[in-house]
Amino acid sequence: VDPAKGARIGGMIAMGCSGTNAYRYGTIKAHVLSLTLVLADGTVVKTRNRPRKSSAGYDLTNLIVGSEGTLALVTEAILKITPLPKNPQVGLAVFASMDDGVAVAIAIMKSGMQLEALELVDGDCMQCINHSKLASDVFEERPTLFLKFAGSAQGVKEQVSFVQGLCEERGVTSCEFTGDKHRMDAIWDARKCLGNALATMKKHDSDLVITTDAAVPVSKLARLVEGSREIVKEQAGEQGWWSGSVGHVGDGNVHTAIVCPQSAKAEVEQLLAKIQRLALELEGTITGEHGIGLKLRDLLNEEVGTEGVDAMRKIKFALDPKGILNPDKVVRLEAGV
Amino acid sequence: VDPAKGARIGGMIAMGCSGTNAYRYGTIKAHVLSLTLVLADGTVVKTRNRPRKSSAGYDLTNLIVGSEGTLALVTEAILKITPLPKNPQVGLAVFASMDDGVAVAIAIMKSGMQLEALELVDGDCMQCINHSKLASDVFEERPTLFLKFAGSAQGVKEQVSFVQGLCEERGVTSCEFTGDKHRMDAIWDARKCLGNALATMKKHDSDLVITTDAAVPVSKLARLVEGSREIVKEQAGEQGWWSGSVGHVGDGNVHTAIVCPQSAKAEVEQLLAKIQRLALELEGTITGEHGIGLKLRDLLNEEVGTEGVDAMRKIKFALDPKGILNPDKVVRLEAGV
Numbered sequence: 144v145d146p147a148k149g150a151r152i153g154g155m156i157a158m159g160c161s162g163t164n165a166y167r168y169g170t171i172k173a174h175v176l177s178l179t180l181v182l183a184d185g186t187v188v189k190t191r192n193r194p195r196k197s198s199a200g201y202d203l204t205n206l207i208v209g210s211e212g213t214l215a216l217v218t219e220a221i222l223k224i225t226p227l228p229k230n231p232q233v234g235l236a237v238f239a240s241m242d243d244g245v246a247v248a249i250a251i252m253k254s255g256m257q258l259e260a261l262e263l264v265d266g267d268c269m270q271c272i273n274h275s276k277l278a279s280d281v282f283e284e285r286p287t288l289f290l291k292f293a294g295s296a297q298g299v300k301e302q303v304s305f306v307q308g309l310c311e312e313r314g315v316t317s318c319e320f321t322g323d324k325h326r327m328d329a330i331w332d333a334r335k336c337l338g339n340a341l342a343t344m345k346k347h348d349s350d351l352v353i354t355t356d357a358a359v360p361v362s363k364l365a366r367l368v369e370g371s372r373e374i375v376k377e378q379a380g381e382q383g384w385w386s387g388s389v390g391h392v393g394d395g396n397v398h399t400a401i402v403c404p405q406s407a408k409a410e411v412e413q414l415l416a417k418i419q420r421l422a423l424e425l426e427g428t429i430t431g432e433h434g435i436g437l438k439l440r441d442l443l444n445e446e447v448g449t450e451g452v453d454a455m456r457k458i459k460f461a462l463d464p465k466g467i468l469n470p471d472k473v474v475r476l477e478a479g480v
Numbered sequence: 481v482d483p484a485k486g487a488r489i490g491g492m493i494a495m496g497c498s499g500t501n502a503y504r505y506g507t508i509k510a511h512v513l514s515l516t517l518v519l520a521d522g523t524v525v526k527t528r529n530r531p532r533k534s535s536a537g538y539d540l541t542n543l544i545v546g547s548e549g550t551l552a553l554v555t556e557a558i559l560k561i562t563p564l565p566k567n568p569q570v571g572l573a574v575f576a577s578m579d580d581g582v583a584v585a586i587a588i589m590k591s592g593m594q595l596e597a598l599e600l601v602d603g604d605c606m607q608c609i610n611h612s613k614l615a616s617d618v619f620e621e622r623p624t625l626f627l628k629f630a631g632s633a634q635g636v637k638e639q640v641s642f643v644q645g646l647c648e649e650r651g652v653t654s655c656e657f658t659g660d661k662h663r664m665d666a667i668w669d670a671r672k673c674l675g676n677a678l679a680t681m682k683k684h685d686s687d688l689v690i691t692t693d694a695a696v697p698v699s700k701l702a703r704l705v706e707g708s709r710e711i712v713k714e715q716a717g718e719q720g721w722w723s724g725s726v727g728h729v730g731d732g733n734v735h736t737a738i739v740c741p742q743s744a745k746a747e748v749e750q751l752l753a754k755i756q757r758l759a760l761e762l763e764g765t766i767t768g769e770h771g772i773g774l775k776l777r778d779l780l781n782e783e784v785g786t787e788g789v790d791a792m793r794k795i796k797f798a799l800d801p802k803g804i805l806n807p808d809k810v811v812r813l814e815a816g817v
Contacts, residue, residue: 159535170533172542173506188787194695195731196507197765198496198546199783200772200810201792205509205542209535226592255563256632295593295642298635305632358531394532428534435537446536450525454799455538461798462791473537 144171145260146432147338156217159209161432163260163291163334166393168225170432172208179219180207183463193221206458211434212469214462228259228293232303233327234320236288236310241265241372243313244286245365248392250309252361256302259291260393262334265372267387268400275340278333283317288392289334292320337389344385344402351403355415357422358396358431370421371399378414382407396431416442435473443474453478481508482597483769484675493554496546498769500597500628500671503730505562507769509545516556517544520800530558543795548771549806551799565596565630569640570664571657573625573647578602578709580650581623582702585729587646589698593639596628597730599671602709604724605737612677615670620654625729626671629657674726681722681739688740692752694759695733695768707758708736715751719744733768753779772810780811790815 146155146162154160156178161170168174176193180203190203207215238244244263251258263286264272270284288310292302303320310318321327341352359367371388379386379401390397399418403411419429419442429442444452456474460466466476483492483499491497493515498507505511513530517540527540544552575581581600588595600623601609607621625647629639640657647655658664678689696704708725716723716738727734736755740748756766756779766779781789793811797803803813 159539161533165533169506169510172539173510182791186787186790188791189785190788191784192760192763192765193697194733194759194764194768195698196498196502196695196733196768198693198767198769198771199765199776200780200789201547201551201795202496202509202539202542202545203784203788203791205539206795208539210538214538226590229592253563255566294631295635295638297638298632301632301634356535358533360530361532396531396533422531423529426529427531428529428536430535431531431533432535434535439536443537447526447528447540450523451527451540452537453523454519454525454540457798458538458543458795461794 144168144174148335152220152222153217156208156220157210157212158434159432161391161394163262163391166261166391167257167259172205174223175204175208175220176223177221178204178207178217180215181218182215183465183468195223209434211436211473213459213473214468216468230293230296230299230322231259231327232292232299232320232322233330234288234290234292234303234306235318235330236290236315237283237317238286238288238313238315241286241368242365243315244288245368245392247288247309247313249361249364251306252393254305256305258302258393259293260289262289263287263390263392264289264334264337265388267385268337268389271340271344271387272333272337275336275343277336277340279329280333282333285316289330291331341400341402347404349405351405351408351411352400353403353408353411353415354398354400355418356396356398356430356433357418357427358394359422359425359427361395363425363427364390364392364395367395367397367422367425367427371397371418374414374417374421375399375401384411391431394431395427420445437472440473440475481505481511485672489557489559490554493545493557494547494549495771496769498728498731500599500728503598503728504594504596509542511560512541512545512557513560514558515541515544515554517552518555519552520802520805532560546771548773548810550796550810551805553805567630567633567636567659568596568664569629569636569657569659570667571625571627571629571640571643572655572667573627573652574620574654575623575625575650575652578623578705579702580652581625582705582729584625584646584650586698586701588643589730591642593642595639595643595730596630597626599626600624600727600729601626601671601674602725604722605674605726608677608681608724609670609674612673612680614673614677615666617666617670619670622653626667628668678737678739684741686742688742688745688748689737690740690745690748690752691735691737692755693733693735693767693770694755694764695731696759696762696764698732700762700764701727701729701732704732704734704759704762704764708734708755711751711754711758712736712738721748728768731768732764757782774809777810777812
């Protein structure tokens with residue numbers, strides 16, 4: 144699934160995690176075949192056996208994945224593995240604007256061509272990567288598409304040539320495709336270090352890094368990227384806060400990050416709530432892969448309605464009648480509080 | 481998803497359906513983005529918006545898909561669509577034994593090469609297709625792999641050549657790959673007519689067609705195919721019942737069918753239960769895509785344990801406390817009955 148560095152299997156299952164491989168291989172949900180659970184009353188349940196597919200009763204596995212520890216303890220997981228991709232290549236395409244990067248990403252998806260990964264990093268985040276010195280090379284500080292290809296030898300060549308054509312149509316300012324192991328690692332490590340690089344934008348140790356996790360249908364991706372930027376840039380710019388965004392664009396999932404003083408926490412959270420509401424307007428979600436926890440419970444009501452949250456609460460109490468498992472996370476134990 | 485002819489969206493969602501496209505594109509679960517539900521108390525719930533991925537609360541969507549109408553009425557579904565495959569080709573490979581067909585299917589999967597479809601039909605079912613006259617052509621009555629390819633032009637050529645090589649290694653007796661629309665349709669229609677063709681093997685109108693739906697991990701597929709054949713052939717052969725099997729081998733899912741007089745119903749169901757238990761021994765499921773209904777409730781206890789069924793029952797009563805929605809299907813309303 145390839146989430147940010149430091150993720151562990153247990154947490155990935157608890158949060159319904161994803162990452163740069165999810166666009167091609169699905170989120171952790173697509174990889175969990177079966178779970179062993181301890182329910183609140185101590186009962187041990189194995190959710191299913193390990194065939195690729197099953198219609199045997201209710202889907203307990205997918206109910207538990209992403210339930211953030213509120214429905215059961217997971218003590219064992221059977222994961223599906225995938226053969227290693229053949230003939231890998233990595234691409235790096237730099238654009239004058241985020242719009243161009245989004246347009247290329249959407250054209251790739253509409254073509255039906257299945258790449259291995261499709262990530263879009265804005266100029267601010269590229270600058271952050273350079274500033275952090277966590278990457279092994281220095282990159283242009285402009286909107287950049289990171290791409291991965293794999294498949295049969297000729298198939299990969301055709302994919303690369305097709306994508307290169309799309310990039311050129313959108314006036315790509317520089318473009319590189321490589322199958323060299325060393326260079327592929329250098330490019331991909333730059334994308335992967337971003338999670339840790341954000342912290343290096345703090346002016347003071349006590350500064351906060353606050354991030355959104357909105358995801359929208361791919362047809363609305365351009366509006367999410369543009370809208371998030373408008374919402375953040377105005378206020379963050381005035382206040383001198385650093386901000387940037389990075390998208391798992393193949394999944395319509397965009398993280399906008401702000402680095403700000405602790406005193407600005409409430410203000411920044413309000414700002415980010417505007418982005419989450421924009422995602423809802425665009426028929427999207429407030430959280431593509433990070434989960435609800437405590438902070439997003441009110442917005443969850445806006446996303447699935449109080450009726451949806453009530454249904455979730457009924458399931459919570461069915462499996463955990465005393466509310467002892469990670470209580471009050473995801474859904475509040477009491478309705479209307 | 482491409483299930484047997486006659487399936488409708490509502491039924492496909494209720495049963496967690498799949499078909500010949502599931503190996504490449506996933507079961508109906510991978511295609512349902514969101515559902516509108518009417519719960520037992522009349523509450524209307526929309527399970528989620530329509531981004532590709534979400535971590536927003538419990539996964540109500542996947543809980544309802546495959547719940548066979550027992551948890552909620554589905555009144556609306558938002559489905560994900562997929563660009564049409566490019567450069568399609570269809571392959572037909574005839575083998576001396578089912579073992580050879582299974583070996584080729586497994587070698588394809590282990591290679592990581594992603595075909596569009598991978599179906600294995602035994603000699604008896606090929607004979608049934610010819611006998612039914614439902615196909616537009618006549619085919620060899622031996623174990624046959626039906627394959628579909630798509631992708632970039634050169635990529636498809638490489639796939640076909642790779643698969644042809646694997647088939648030859650296993651001594652394929654005849655082998656055809658075609659991109660001709662007319663011939664592709666003729667071959668694929670032969671596979672698709674099988675569901676209806678089975679009924680033409682009845683000797684009397686009152687005869688029954690009874691089918692299993694076992695699915696196992698792909699590594700155990702050969703043992704399921706071989707074991708099912710042993711279980712059925714001995715007894716069916718003695719009794720003069722027709723039997724045959726067809727596998728969505730890319731998903732490890734095999735249907736074994738028997739056509740028998742009504743008087744033999746109980747006996748045949750016992751026979752098929754042996755195959756279902758074999759699937760459980762092989763860490764598989766009693767039902768890959770047809771669901772539990774009334775008949776498989778006892779075996780569901782063997783698959784997920786009474787603890788698993790109890791957990792499902794708790795969820796049933798959480799959402800339908802009076803047990804009014806398709807009562808006693810999937811799980812009995814009363815435990816231990």
